[in-house]
Amino acid sequence: MKFGVHTSIAGGIDQAVVRAAELDCGAFQIFSTNPRGWKAKEISDKEAQCFKDALIKYNLGTVVVHTPYLINLASPKEHIYDKSIKALIAGIKRADKIGAKYMVLHPGSHTGAGIDQGIENIAKGLIRVITETDPEVNILLENVAGAGTAIGKSIKELERIIKEADNHKQLGICYDTCHGFAAGYDIREEEEVDILLEEIDSRIGLKRLGVIHANDSIGELGSNKDRHHHIGEGKIGLEGFRNLVNHPQLKDNAFILETPVDEQKNDQDNLTIIKSLVE
Ligand SMILES: [Zn+2]
Numbered sequence: 001m002k003f004g005v006h007t008s009i010a011g012g013i014d015q016a017v018v019r020a021a022e023l024d025c026g027a028f029q030i031f032s033t034n035p036r037g038w039k040a041k042e043i044s045d046k047e048a049q050c051f052k053d054a055l056i057k058y059n060l061g062t063v064v065v066h067t068p069y070l071i072n073l074a075s076p077k078e079h080i081y082d083k084s085i086k087a088l089i090a091g092i093k094r095a096d097k098i099g100a101k102y103m104v105l106h107p108g109s110h111t112g113a114g115i116d117q118g119i120e121n122i123a124k125g126l127i128r129v130i131t132e133t134d135p136e137v138n139i140l141l142e143n144v145a146g147a148g149t150a151i152g153k154s155i156k157e158l159e160r161i162i163k164e165a166d167n168h169k170q171l172g173i174c175y176d177t178c179h180g181f182a183a184g185y186d187i188r189e190e191e192e193v194d195i196l197l198e199e200i201d202s203r204i205g206l207k208r209l210g211v212i213h214a215n216d217s218i219g220e221l222g223s224n225k226d227r228h229h230h231i232g233e234g235k236i237g238l239e240g241f242r243n244l245v246n247h248p249q250l251k252d253n254a255f256i257l258e259t260p261v262d263e264q265k266n267d268q269d270n271l272t273i274i275k276s277l278v279e
Helices: 013-022 045-057 078-097 115-133 155-164 177-182 190-203 237-245 267-276
Strands: 002-006 027-031 062-066 102-105 138-142 171-176 209-214 254-257
Touching (some): 002 062, 013 027, 013 045, 027 254, 062 078, 062 254, 102 171, 138 155, 155 171, 171 177, 177 209, 177 237, 190 237, 237 267
Parallel strands (some): 002 027, 002 254, 027 062, 102 138, 171 209, 209 254
């Protein structure tokens, strides 16, 4: 398996590769643009080439791009939906330009229109962007903690989206351990990880599970709180992560940390801890 962190693109996207290499990552995640705005700066041919050269230089193959938070394919509001489609198309083009393997997308919030309508909107949107871009990058729908009207709190909901989006081969999922725990998926016992992976396999197919966001949870099991914590210090605890990183069915997956950076611990600390759990 590969371990990595979410890293900044400050100073140019190729600098993200250098930062990931300095942390001895085998994979890493970036935002390819400002995550809280609609406007995205184009990546020039030169920037893309520098990025790809750096990947070769540092022997880093697995790049994950996280999409901006404003994108909401479930939105019943036409102007938000249209902006979301445009932003997603631009994001896919950027991801393909830099040779990213995965793009992580939060499915979206129906904001009162109902879950069925929300899922229909997401699926139609995904078909539209895939038809228009014919992407190389795999689009991974991330499970959510289940607060408000956000869609994707269960494997079943992610399954519905993928199936309604014609089961397109470029679609898959990203499993966030903090969100999953907050949504009620316990991984503190080995058997519970087996049950979770069996459900992913039967509903979606384990080969579509590209990335695991490894985050401990401040919130309790089923709390629906999206609050990430340092590995081993939250309610999941070290045993839960030990179960995950040693699971034979996850040996080819990329584990990306989105843990806090504070006076207590930084990315290097959390990476060292999660790597030390591998037996
Ligand atoms: Zn995440």
